[in-house]
Every structure is written in structure tokens, then in C-alpha cells.
Amino acid sequence: MPELPEVEVVRAGLAPAVNGATVTGVEVFDARSLKRHISLIEQQSGEIAQGHGRTLDAATQQLRAADFEKRLTGVTLGPAVRRGKFLWIHIEGSSSVLFGHLAMSGQLLLRGIDAPDDKNVRIRIWLNHPVHGELRIDFADQRRFGSLAIDELVATDDSHPGGLGTELPLIPQQAGHIARDPLDPAFQQDAAVRGLRQKSLPIKMALLDQRILSGVGNIYADEALWAARIHPELPANQVSAKRLNELLTAVQFVFQKALAEGGTSFDAQYVNVNGEAGYFAHSLNAYGRSGKPCNRCGETLKRSEVIDRSSVFCPVCQAKRRRRG
DNA sequence: AAGTTTGTTCAGCT
């Protein structure tokens, strides 16, 4: 499950291959992977089929696939940018971007044109790069929860760059509501702490709220809470500002650590960029270790459910009591 | 073969 570090590895791997490349062809094998893509016809008529939480009818799927292929073919791509788990690639001389979210099982694979097919390829984009030659980007997604789209850039609300990878203060509409992530140079930790402190829901859930800070999913939420010794079910507004700052520092630490380990899996051979290689390659202290001993105190780690999401934590190190701080 | 997995959105409730 790609979270911020995995998405960043993908962004960094794609960036040199897409910047300056011309799109020579687009193939949509499964339009269900375009559920975030709104066709021009839908935009102009104002009748936008509900792509989220509902299966699109066949006609809309066909319309969107054709629209996506048409609007992307022939363009020249620019920088690859990321905020949180959202990823986009600028289109030169245009306010549109190629926009995507990998969700649970999405991968953006960079391949030579003669490479054998990977499993579950839903969308294929053919490229010609002035330096690297002919390439393919294959969007593979086993569960199809992820999607690609063409989206429009709008101004950022704080006039800082839209995300990592660009200096332009522009962000795709669909990512506009997402807060900056802890690895963003313009990330405001004080504001994130204030946002968390206003919530009465469990700290684990507040940490997953992409409007407060982005990029944290279930894995790194458990890891950061373990590192900061905070019980996942403690109401966010009962955690002191000091401990929330420690928590955000822990988030940055686990992100950096995963990024460093994920990064080592990706050598300079950009054509080998493979979303799978970085996932779960790093050592985890909490996630998936229910029933195993705590790496800090030896106590057996416990599994609980916080609003339908599984959480693993150490009942001793992360005692559910308010701590001074 | 029912259960598990997760990011995101939203109806509906307090």
C-alpha cells in the first residue's frame, strides 16, 4: 500500500523519464481506472457522472477513455510533482496535468517498449524522450481503487509551490483540499499541531485526516504513534502540543527512513522503476506485528480497531493515559 | 466463501 514514501519514490523515478517526453500514444484497457477523469463533454454540459462510490455506466466509461486518450496524445510532459499521496505530471504549455492516485494497489511502471506485460496493466502511455528514447508508462492496479485523470491546475491558497517537484504555486483541483505533507518545504508544523488539537476523535484518525496533514496512511500512522509512544485511541485534543510536535517529528522520521530504504531499491536504471520494489522493504516496529514482542520493551503488541481500521500498538509503551508534556 | 484489506467521501446524527 503506497503511502507518502512509496509515492515519492515513484515520483522521483518517473521525473527524469517524463520531463521533456512526448506522448506518442495512450491505451486505456480498463476505463474503471479513470474514475477521477472528467471528460470535456461532461465538463461542458455540467452533467458529470458520479465516478466515486458508484460504478460508471458503459457509455460514460467509453466517453472518458476516448477523451483521456485524445487529450493526452501528442502533448509534451513536464515535471513530476507530489503532495501527500497525490501525484501529477505537468503538461508543457498547458494548465492541465496528468493526475493520479495509487490508492491501495496502484503502480506506475516505467518500461522499455519491448518489455513483457506486467500483471493488471489498466492504462498504457507511450513516450518518446529526447534523451532516453522510447518508453512506456504502465499504470497497473490489481484492485482498481487507484486512478489516473487529466485535471486542471489552480492557484495554491498559500502561494507556495504546489508540491515537491515544482516551484509553481499551482495545484490540481482534485488535490486542492489536501494539506501539505511533512516533507514539503512549506509544511507548517504549528498549523498541523493546531489542526490535530482541535479534534476530539482518536489521534490515530486525526493523523489519517489528509486535510490536517497529508501522506500518512494506516502503516505509518501506527509506526509514528509507536515511535512517539502515544496510544492510537487517545483523543487528539487530550494530547499536549509538545507530544503532538514529537508525533509529527516521528512521522517525518519514519517517512525519511522508509524513503532512504525504499530509495536504495531503485538504482540509476530508471527503466527499472517498479512500484513494488520499495513496498514493505523497510523494517516495521508496529504495523503487522500484532502478537509479536515490542522492539522497545518486549511486551506483546496488541491489535485493536479504531473506527473500523486495524491498529497495532504496545500496551505498555503506548499506555492510554494522558501524559504530561 | 466470508472475511480482510485502505483511502476517500458523505449521509446522518449530536
Next chain:
DNA sequence: CAGCTGAACAAACT
């Protein structure tokens, strides 16, 4: 009304 909760939803693997 603002904020929160719980659920819905996507699809495939075990």
C-alpha cells in the same frame, strides 16, 4: 450549524 461518526465503496486475494 459545525463537527463528528460510522458506513459505503472500489475489487481481488486467501
